[in-house]
Amino acid sequence: MHTAIVTGATRGIGHAIAKALLESGSRVMITGRSQDGVNEALAQLGAFAKDGTHLAGLAVDVRDRASVEVMVAETVARFGSLNTLINNAGVGVFSEVEKTTDEDWHSVIDTNLTGVFYCSRAAIPVIRAAGGGWIINIASLAGRNYFANGGAYCASKAGLVAFTESMMLEVRNDDIRVSVVMPGSVATEFMGPSGHQAADSWKLTSDDIAQTVADLLKHSSRSLPSKVEIRPAKTR
Numbered sequence: 001m002h003t004a005i006v007t008g009a010t011r012g013i014g015h016a017i018a019k020a021l022l023e024s025g026s027r028v029m030i031t032g033r034s035q036d037g038v039n040e041a042l043a044q045l046g047a048f049a050k051d052g053t054h055l056a057g058l059a060v061d062v063r064d065r066a067s068v069e070v071m072v073a074e075t076v077a078r079f080g081s082l083n084t085l086i087n088n089a090g091v092g093v094f095s096e097v098e099k100t101t102d103e104d105w106h107s108v109i110d111t112n113l114t115g116v117f118y119c120s121r122a123a124i125p126v127i128r129a130a131g132g133g134w135i136i137n138i139a140s141l142a143g144r145n146y147f148a149n150g151g152a153y154c155a156s157k158a159g160l161v162a163f164t165e166s167m168m169l170e171v172r173n174d175d176i177r178v179s180v181v182m183p184g185s186v187a188t189e190f191m192g193p194s195g196h197q198a199a200d201s202w203k204l205t206s207d208d209i210a211q212t213v214a215d216l217l218k219h220s221s222r223s224l225p226s227k228v229e230i231r232p233a234k235t236r
């Protein structure tokens with residue numbers, strides 16, 4: 001039975017990935033920072049789970065190493081193994097460098113980069129013990145196409161692309177496949193609720209990214225698409 005952790009699955013892309021994994025019959029552990037947020041997502045996602053044993057949730061801040069280690073241990077305790085880690089949790093703060101506070105900088109780097117390191121380090125031995133699996137990191141095209149007022153975010157995602165590729169080379173011979181998915185604009189609450197659904201209609205949807213992840217997981221064991229760039233087909 002395929003088992004997965006999806007970090008940051010209370011809404012947006014992580015929520016859609018959790019839904020897609022549940023629909024394919026996987027057992028899924030979802031996380032977010034608050035218990036209320038996780039409970040709400042559990043209630044929404046329950047309908048897609050095969051039965052009550054397929055879905056669980058924990059309040060885990062990926063910046064907190066100890067909580068991340070509990071997340072991995074709890075997943076194994078509940079589901080018996082861990083095959084796939086989806087590092088999706090992320091935040092963005094967009095401001096000029098001279099106006100970026102220490103708190104903003106650390107929030108972005110600690111979540112988007114250090115959090116992925118904590119989760120991956122905790123998961124690798126457990127995925128290896130399960131006979132192999134996947135780690136899929138949700139980065140961004142901002143990790144390649146840099147822009148003004150995006151210093152912390154672009155740096156976190158460029159760092160994540162580099163981290164992911166290095167980790168991929170390290171563990172590929174242990175049957176652990178590591179991929180980075182780099183989406184362009186996705187219509188989520190990431191930049192705050194736009195309130196203009198029509199204005200967002202050109203953007204990717206969370207389900208588009210979930211489909212990308214689901215497709216990766218279907219690749220034959222010979223094949224490792226290690227970097228996927230996905231962007232809206234049109235710009236407006």
Ligand SMILES: NC(=O)c1ccc[n+]([C@@H]2O[C@H](COP(=O)([O-])OP(=O)(O)OC[C@H]3O[C@@H](n4cnc5c(N)ncnc54)[C@H](OP(=O)(O)O)[C@@H]3O)[C@@H](O)[C@H]2O)c1
Pocket residue numbers: 007008009010011012013014031032033034037038060061062063088089090091111115138139140141182183184185186187188189190191
């Ligand atoms: N939307 C885009 O245009 C876009 C484009 C490219 C890449 N991405 C990337 O895609 C990922 C998901 O973004 P999204 O658009 O779905 O954003 P979102 O709607 O704001 O969702 C972010 C998720 O991350 C969780 N989260 C944030 N900080 C966390 C932390 N410290 N520990 C655990 N969970 C945390 C949030 O849960 P709680 O608030 O409940 O903690 C939420 O579930 C991010 O890595 C983002 O950088 C987004």
